[in-house]
Amino acid sequence: MGTILQLRSVSKTYREGRNEVPAVESVSLDLRRGELLLLMGPSGSGKTTLLSMMGCILRPTAGEIRIDGTVVDHLQEATLPDIRKKHFGFVFQSFNLFPSLTAAENIELLLRMKGHEKKTLRAEALRLLEKVGLSDRTDFYPADLSGGQKQRIAFARALVGDPPIILADEPTANLDSKRGREVLELLKRHAAEQNKAVAVVSHDPKAEAAADRVIFLEDGRIKE
Amino acid sequence: MFWLAWKTLYHEKGRFFVTVVGIVFSTILVLTEVGIYLGMMRSATDIIRHNDADIWIASKNIQSFDFANTFPESRKNRVESLADVLWAEPLVLTWGFLKLANGGQEQVQIVGFNPDKGIGAPWSMIAGRASDVKGGRYMILDKTSEKRLGSLKPDSLWELSQSRFRLVGVSQDIRSFTTAPVLFMSYAQAQDLPIGWVKPGVTSYILAKLKDRTKKDDVVGSLRTLLRDNDVMTSEEFVMRTVRYWTIQTGIGMSFFLTALLGLMIGGAIVGQTIYANTVQHMKEYGTLKAMGAKNEEIYKTIFSQALISAVAGYALGTAVMLMSRHSIEAAGVPLYLSPLLIAGVFIIISASCLSSAYFSVRKIKTLDPVMVFRG
Numbered sequence: 373m374g375t376i377l378q379l380r381s382v383s384k385t386y387r388e389g390r391n392e393v394p395a396v397e398s399v400s401l402d403l404r405r406g407e408l409l410l411l412m413g414p415s416g417s418g419k420t421t422l423l424s425m426m427g428c429i430l431r432p433t434a435g436e437i438r439i440d441g442t443v444v445d446h447l448q449e450a451t452l453p454d455i456r457k458k459h460f461g462f463v464f465q466s467f468n469l470f471p472s473l474t475a476a477e478n479i480e481l482l483l484r485m486k487g488h489e490k491k492t493l494r495a496e497a498l499r500l501l502e503k504v505g506l507s508d509r510t511d512f513y514p515a516d517l518s519g520g521q522k523q524r525i526a527f528a529r530a531l532v533g534d535p536p537i538i539l540a541d542e543p544t545a546n547l548d549s550k551r552g553r554e555v556l557e558l559l560k561r562h563a564a565e566q567n568k569a570v571a572v573v574s575h576d577p578k579a580e581a582a583a584d585r586v587i588f589l590e591d592g593r594i595k596e
Numbered sequence: 597m598f599w600l601a602w603k604t605l606y607h608e609k610g611r612f613f614v615t616v617v618g619i620v621f622s623t624i625l626v627l628t629e630v631g632i633y634l635g636m637m638r639s640a641t642d643i644i645r646h647n648d649a650d651i652w653i654a655s656k657n658i659q660s661f662d663f664a665n666t667f668p669e670s671r672k673n674r675v676e677s678l679a680d681v682l683w684a685e686p687l688v689l690t691w692g693f694l695k696l697a698n699g700g701q702e703q704v705q706i707v708g709f710n711p712d713k714g715i716g717a718p719w720s721m722i723a724g725r726a727s728d729v730k731g732g733r734y735m736i737l738d739k740t741s742e743k744r745l746g747s748l749k750p751d752s753l754w755e756l757s758q759s760r761f762r763l764v765g766v767s768q769d770i771r772s773f774t775t776a777p778v779l780f781m782s783y784a785q786a787q788d789l790p791i792g793w794v795k796p797g798v799t800s801y802i803l804a805k806l807k808d809r810t811k812k813d814d815v816v817g818s819l820r821t822l823l824r825d826n827d828v829m830t831s832e833e834f835v836m837r838t839v840r841y842w843t844i845q846t847g848i849g850m851s852f853f854l855t856a857l858l859g860l861m862i863g864g865a866i867v868g869q870t871i872y873a874n875t876v877q878h879m880k881e882y883g884t885l886k887a888m889g890a891k892n893e894e895i896y897k898t899i900f901s902q903a904l905i906s907a908v909a910g911y912a913l914g915t916a917v918m919l920m921s922r923h924s925i926e927a928a929g930v931p932l933y934l935s936p937l938l939i940a941g942v943f944i945i946i947s948a949s950c951l952s953s954a955y956f957s958v959r960k961i962k963t964l965d966p967v968m969v970f971r972g
Contacts, residue, residue, distance in 0.1 A: 420970045429887050429966050450891075457889025464969055468884040470600075472607030481600060485890055513607075541970045 376536050376569045377403035377426060382435030382445075384421050384592075395421040397592040398435070403537065408556075408563045408570045410579055413589035419573045420541060422589065426571060427460050427539045428452050440536070457486055461530030463540035463559075467522040469514040475501060475525045476510040482532040500528040504558060520551030527558055538562065540572045544579065556582035597894050601901035604874070612906065615870040619910020619946060620917065622863020626942050627918045627934065628925075629856035633849060634938065635931030640773030640842055641835045643707060646719045649685075649803035650812055652834045653819065654827045660841040661834065662705065662774055664689045664800035666793060667826060672802050674822055680815050682807045685715040686799035688786040694779070695755035697746050704741075704756070704779045705772045708786020708794070715803055718780050723750050724765025729782045736765040741777030743929060757791040771931055773842055860949050863910070868953030871903055875957035879964065886966035895961050903954035907947045915939060 384396040396418040403409055403426070411419050424430035425437065428444055429452075437445040439459050447455070469478045479497040488496060501507050504524040514522055523543060530538050540559060544552030556572070560582045563570040572579060580586055588595040605612045638645075644652065644661055653675065655665030675684040688708030693701045709716035709726075717726035718736055729736060735756065742748050752763050761781070770778050787796045794800065806815055812830055819828040829837065843849025875882070882895050918934065925932050 424967050424970055427887070429970075453886070453889045453891050455889075456887065460889075462884075462888055462969075464884065466880070468880055468969055470604075470878075470881050472604045473600075477603065481885075482888065484597075484599065485885070485888070485894065 374405050375402040376405050376440055377571075378436075378438040379422075379426065380436040380438075382422075382425055382432045382437060384418075384425060384430065385433045394592050396425065396432075396589075399589075399592075399594055400435075401587060401594070403569045403571055405536070405569050406563055406567045407584040408560045408572060408582060410583035410586045411571060411573045411589060412575060412577075412580070412586055413595075414575065417589040418592035419575075419589050421592075423539055423541055423571065423573045427462065427537075428455050457533070459535055459537055461532070461535040461538045463523070463526050463530050463538065463543045465542035465545045467514070467519075467526045467546070469522055469525060469529075471514050474511045474513055475506060475517065475521075478514070478525055479529050479532060482529050486533040488533075496532075500531055501525070503531070504528045518551070519547045520554060523547060523551070523555050524558065527555065527562075531562070534566075536568055538568060538570045540570065542574055542576075543572060544574060544576050549578065552576065552578065553582075560584075597898040598901045601898045601905060604878070604898075605902055605905055608874070611870055611874065612909075615867055615906045616910045616913065618866030618870075619863050619907060619950065620914040622859045622866075622949075623911050623914025623942065623946055624918055625859030625862075626856045626945065627915065627938070628932070629852045629859065630938060630942065631918070631932045631934045632930060633843075633852040633856075634935070635933040636773055636848075637839050637842065638933055639771040639931045641838050642770060642772075643716060644831055644834050644838065647715055647717075647803065648805055649715065649831060650806045650809055651804040651816060651819065652829050652831060653802040653804065653823060654800070654829070654834075656825055656827055658827050658837070659845065660773075660838040661689070662772060662838075666795075666798035666800055669797060669799040669802070671823060671826065672799075675802055675804050675819065678815060678818060678822075680807055680811050682805045683713075683715075684802055684804045685710055685713050686783060687716040687801040687803055688783055688794050689800040690786060690789065690792045690794045691776070692757035692779070692789060692792060694745065694777070702741075702744055703776050705774065705776045706756075706779050706781060706786055706789070706792075708781055708783040710783045716801075718765070718767035718770055720768050720770065722766050722768045723748075726765065726780070728764040729780060729785070731782075733759060733761045733785055734764040734781065735761045736767055736780040737763060738770045738778050739766050739768045740771055740929065745777055757789050759790060761785075773838075775929075860945065863946065864949040864953045867903060867906055867950045868956060871899060871906075871954050872957050872960070874902065875899060875960055879960070880969065882961055883964055883966050883969045886964060887969045892962055896958050899954050899957045899961065900951055903950040904947060907950035911943055911946045915942075 379401050381398045381400055383398055386393045386395055413419050425432050432445055476497040479500050480493045483493050483496055501510055504527055506524055543555050559570050655667050669686045672684045672686055690706045692704055692706050694704045695701050711727045711730035737748050748766050754761050772778050787794055816828055
């Protein structure tokens with residue numbers, strides 16, 4: 373299990389007027405290939421801020437982030453989108469699918485964005501939908517799908533370009549427990565079978581069962 | 597990202613429809629206003645542009661073609677005395693009243709030309725020949741004035757300013773800016789009308805043709821020295837002076853311009869508002885794209901593509917409506933000039949207006965923080 377993502381003494385401080393409010397304080401962690409890492413903690417504990425920094429969406433105030441050994445936290449803002457495109461797949465709490473696009477088109481959009489060959493866009497989208505068990509919903513719009521189906525499409529979208537890291541923010545929050553379990557199972561299987569790294573933020577205690585490793589955050593710090 | 601723009605617009609047909617209707621309205625308004633303006637300016641300068649003269653000599657401080665004062669026609673000899681002048685011809689412009697069959701009367705713009713030379717003669721005839729006005733009280737009327745004057749039957753007799761004239765020909769598509777019907781007759785008859793300020797021995801214009809057009813400026817300079825009581829202009833200068841008079845001095849051009857601008861603003865506002873609302877509604881999706889690695893420029897392209905698709909659809913429909921209704925508008929007596937250049941120009945203006953309206957949406961994207969996608 374090689375480490376793909378490394379955080380060393382990473383902190384994030386927000387400025388509110390004249391006050392500095394720490395959201396994450398000196399967090400160090402490794403995310404390894406083939407594992408599902410669960411980040412847990414109460415609301416306001418800094419989980420989402422940490423996940424944003426892990427995904428190069430947010431820059432840390434201090435500390436170092438390495439992807440596959442390369443330091444990325446000091447890179448220029450303009451280069452970060454390319455890093456995200458290359459290394460990460462994202463799954464969001466509210467699915468964040470384009471309502472004007474069908475299930476297959478939502479995946480095609482990412483394929484286009486990642487420069488996939490135009491001739492095989494549809495075939496690749498169908499392949500990914502099949503992988504998440506939704507090959508019979510290719511031409512359905514998000515409005516016509518259940519929460520679980522939407523989250524599986526979002527997961528299929530995260531797989532576009534075969535990124536080494538999947539980051540999921542509360543992926544079960546808007547699902548019933550059965551659908552939530554199914555989504556976590558998908559993520560876990562992906563990590564194990566494809567040897568990819570998956571980090572999931574959740575405050576759902578049932579998610580622990582699917583995790584290979586759990587990190588608890590409290591007040592922006594890892595709770596030992 | 598053009599693909600995403602199209603998909604989004606297509607999915608939200610109601611909103612797309614409203615945008616397109618706004619642009620159709622805007623296109624029609626701009627094409628109509630500018631088309632009518634150009635049509636009127638063409639009418640105002642038709643006679644200047646439709647003859648072979650290089651130089652026009654008019655009364656001092658003339659404002660436009662339609663309002664000429666008289667001066668002695670003998671000045672033609674001075675013009676002809678210049679070695680570089682090939683020929684010089686007088687032309688009369690005056691006004692008269694034509695009695696109608698129903699007892700009413702219409703004011704007409706009278707052009708008196710030399711039928712032997714044909715300078716200033718009607719250039720497009722559908723009945724008779726321009727030279728038929730020679731040798732008596734003969735006149736030519738234009739087909740576009742039939743609605744106001746009644747049937748233009750060749751050989752019919754008309755009373756013009758207390759004299760009887762025979763209609764010997766009918767021209768087509770020759771209008772005046774003032775909308776008064778244009779009536780052609782011989783130069784001699786125009787001087788001989790009992791009512792009017794043109795009398796024998798005076799003329800409204802002298803037109804001159806040069807042996808060598810490249811010497812135009814030199815000849816104009818010489819004539820200005822020679823004819824200090826006249827205005828001496830090249831044909832192009834006279835066209836511009838007439839256009840400037842009707843456009844700026846009378847304010848007519850400005851009113852057309854303001855209406856066209858209003859159309860553009862309404863169209864632009866509708867597009868801007870719809871695209872902005874669309875962008876705000878899809879903020880979360882755009883934030884998601886940014887989080888997943890899309891660059892701002894890629895999202896800008898989507899928004900600008902939406903604006904451009906709306907512009908092209910609205911413009912195409914608006915232009916089609918205008919082209920289809922063109923003949924009905926012209927048949928109603930409105931001089932409408934829709935040239936390919938105007939149509940292309942309006943496309944650029946409409947597109948630019950739509951794209952600049954999308955700018956506010958683009959600004960919103962610029963400040964969009966992708967972290968927002970993790971906030972539920």
